Amino acid sequence: MTPEKKHILKHIYFILVITVISAILFVYPDFVSYPTVGLKGLIYKFLHWILTCIPLFLIIYLLSIHKYLFAIFMPLLTLTGVTIGYYSYFYKAALTPMIVDATLNNDLGTSLDMITPFQIIITIICVALSVGTVIYRFKRIVVNKQIIHFAIAGVIFTLIFSINDRVSNSFNQHFPVSLYYNLNEYRKLNKNRHLSRINPEPGINYLQNEELNIVFIIGESLRANNLSINGYQRSTTPLLSARKNVISFKNIFSEYTYTNPSVAHILTRADSVHANRAKTEKSFITTFNSCGFYTVWLANQDAAITYYPFMMECDTLIYARPEKSVYTYSDWLDEDLFPSFDQTLNRPEKAKLIILHTIGSHWYYNSHYSDDFSQFTPVTRSKIISQNTAEEIINSYDNSVLYTDFFINSIIEKLQHTNSVVIYLSDHGEALGEDGNWLHANDNEHLKNPACLIWYSDAYRIKNPEKILAISQNQNLKFRTDYLYHSILSAGNIPSKIIDESLNIFSTK
Ligand SMILES: [Zn+2]
Secondary structure, three states: HHHHHHHHHHHHHHHHHHHHHHHHHHHHHOOOOOOHHHHHHHHHHHHHHHHHOHHHHHHHHHHHHHHHHHHHHHHHHHHHHHHHHHHHHHHHOOOOOOHHHHHHOOOOHHHHOOOOHHHHHHHHHHHHHHHHHHHHHHHHOOOOHHHHHHHHHHHHHHHHHHHHHHHHHHOOOOOOOOHHHHHHHHHHHHHHHHHOOOOOOOOOOOOOOOOOOEEEEEEOOOOOOOOHOOOOOOOOOOOHHHHHOEEEEEEOOOOOOOHHHHHHHHHHHOOOOOOOHHHHHHOOHHHHHOOOOEEEEOOOOOOOOOOOHHHHHEEEEEOOOOOOOOOOOOOOOOHHHHHHHHHHHHOOOOEEEEEEEEOOOOOOHHOOOOHHHHHOOOOOOOOHHHOOOOOHHHHHHHHHHHHHHHHHHHHHHOOOOOOOEEEEEEEEOOOEEEOOEEOOOOOOOOHHHHHHHEEEHHHHHOOOOOHHHHHHHOOOOOOOOHHHHHHHHHHOOOOOOOOOOOHHHOOOO
């Protein structure tokens, strides 16, 4: 073997050994709670893990080409990798734009409080090992024709990111690309937030100075026809069905079938003719602010560029689980919103607009309900749709509906003796096998019929009898989700001049 060939082989082994160790320590923790069934599932999981490690291999290859590049960046890559891997393994936490925000904007003391002695020991060992690889790179690895290696790495990098969106998205969710991706998402969120939007009702002259809570729950993937309150054969809403003052609007139509455009549409004056208002106008939150309401957004979902500006219109924004993403397959429950909801209710302001953005019935369903709600069995055991039966998927989905019944009912219980209205509207529905479709973001009638429920307290009924009469008369009418903007202003007794009465469910038709 020629000395040149020996150098190349040694270089390849060097990159492979470091990649395998890094892939196990920094990327595999994301796959520990990834549910699959049997040998086929294990092979699928293994291949997915290998696929997501390709960018890691390329970055280590790129760094290894030049010894000084490797000396500076390999310990840094290790430090970030071990931190992300540690939180993923021990806390089932993902890097998200909200975590980036918390890390950059919290004081350093709060961030340091999270660090444990065990984490410090693991970090020191890993960084020491990476320093060892740097010394080895200086002493034993020879890389000739470096420019060709840089070109090869660059071309492969470009190629793998142009395979398709699914593959790129998979890279974006895991180390090391997740680092760049989430920093960039955080930057985009903040950039978008500063774009000016039109206030659709400036100078409104009204001050709500009596006690009134308007609670808007944004649901997730809850289709109207899987609720027993709407006639579904399974008892999926036992608590809400037994409760008085609950009205279900089962004929709501959603134009959009996935979260990002739908939530922006719902919160603004956008309609089928003026869909662009979701991008140019402020939401109803600004009008509530102008009328003396304390406004708060309690989030149990990621922020997205389409609706982040509206979250920022609120006086307060609280993330219940900023470390969760839909790619972490562990408990992520809406009851985590209760502590901040309770704190909000205890605040001194009399009038409040409280928005709860729930994770509801988002796939992977089992992650979004606790064991007590696993009443319909057997449930799914794999995140790969084809590994589950239709019965298992529907059972898991219905258990998540049962959990949402508990969640909404718990919010209502906290408001029973106050002057309050709760409006629940899911962002879209879900496909459960109809025409071979599952989940959402495709085209299916069940995706366009989201669940919608209204609850009012006795105090609210006594003060607003005409509104209660109207919602009981209107409950079977058909409305687009456009109704929400006009109806929530009406529920808050805001004398808005831009309410379209034909879309106001709180006015008699
Ligand atoms: Zn959604």
